[in-house]
Amino acid sequence: MSPSQTPAQRDRRAARERVAQMRKEQKAQERRRSLLVWGGVVVAVLAIAGAVTFAIAREQANKPSLAAVRSYTPSQGHVEGPVKYAQTPPAGGEHSPVWLNCGVYTKPVPSENTVHSMEHGALWVTYRPDLPAAQVERLRAAMPETYAVLSPYAGLPAPVVASAWGRQLELTGADDPRLPAFIKQFRLGPQSPEPGAACTGGTDGTTPPAGPGVTP
Numbered sequence: 001m002s003p004s005q006t007p008a009q010r011d012r013r014a015a016r017e018r019v020a021q022m023r024k025e026q027k028a029q030e031r032r033r034s035l036l037v038w039g040g041v042v043v044a045v046l047a048i049a050g051a052v053t054f055a056i057a058r059e060q061a062n063k064p065s066l067a068a069v070r071s072y073t074p075s076q077g078h079v080e081g082p083v084k085y086a087q088t089p090p091a092g093g094e095h096s097p098v099w100l101n102c103g104v105y106t107k108p109v110p111s112e113n114t115v116h117s118m119e120h121g122a123l124w125v126t127y128r129p130d131l132p133a134a135q136v137e138r139l140r141a142a143m144p145e146t147y148a149v150l151s152p153y154a155g156l157p158a159p160v161v162a163s164a165w166g167r168q169l170e171l172t173g174a175d176d177p178r179l180p181a182f183i184k185q186f187r188l189g190p191q192s193p194e195p196g197a198a199c200t201g202g203t204d205g206t207t208p209p210a211g212p213g214v215t216p
Helices: 007-062 111-119 133-142 178-186
Strands: 123-127 148-152 160-164 167-171
Touching: 111 123, 111 148, 123 133, 123 178, 133 178, 160 178, 167 178
Parallel strands: 123 148
Antiparallel strands: 123 160, 160 167
16 A cells, blocks of 8 residues: 555545455355355256156066067958967967957957958957956056957967957956057057958958948
8 A cells, every 4th residue: 555645545445445345255156146146057957867767667577578479470361161270269370351450359250350450550469268257348448449369279289369460468367467559559569460450340250341341
C-alpha cells in the first residue's frame, strides 16, 4: 500500500479487496455446490441404470427357456389321402387341400387338415387323451382366440406337445411355463409359409368344408 495514499483512498482500496475476496469465496462455494449437485445426479443415474439392469437380468433369468424347441424343415404341397409324417404329432409337411378350422376340439382331428392350418400360421397344441380334465381346462384357457388348434392326440411322447410349422416342443403339462412363451414366439411366426391365411371356412374334421376350403 503506497504511503502517499490518503486514509480515504486506503479504505476504498481495502473495501474493494474485501469485495473481491468475498466474490472469490462465493464462486468457490458455487463450484462446490455444482459439484455436489452433479455428483448427486451422476449417483442417481447410476443407481437407476443399475436397477434397470438388475430388473432386466432378473426378467431374463426368470423367462422360460425355449432351448428345447426342435426345428424342422418340412416339405409343402397339397395331396389327397393320408400322409405319413416324420413327427408325432406333425410339425408341418404335405397336407390336404382343405385346412382345419382353428378352435378347440374334444376329439382327435385329421393331421392332414391341421397341418394345412399350421401352414397358415396356426399353432397346434395336442395332449394325451388321458390328461386330467383340470389340465385340459387349463389348456383351453391358454389358447388364443384365433390361429390355434387344441385337440387330443394318441401316442404323444409327452403329456402335452406344442407344434407350429417347423417347430415343436414337448411339455410336462398344461402348467408348463414354456407353453405361453412358445405361443408368443411361433404363432403366426415368420417360419410359417403363409402366416395370416384363412383359419376358418375350412373343415371341422368331420364334415365337408363350409366354403371353398382350398388355397388359391
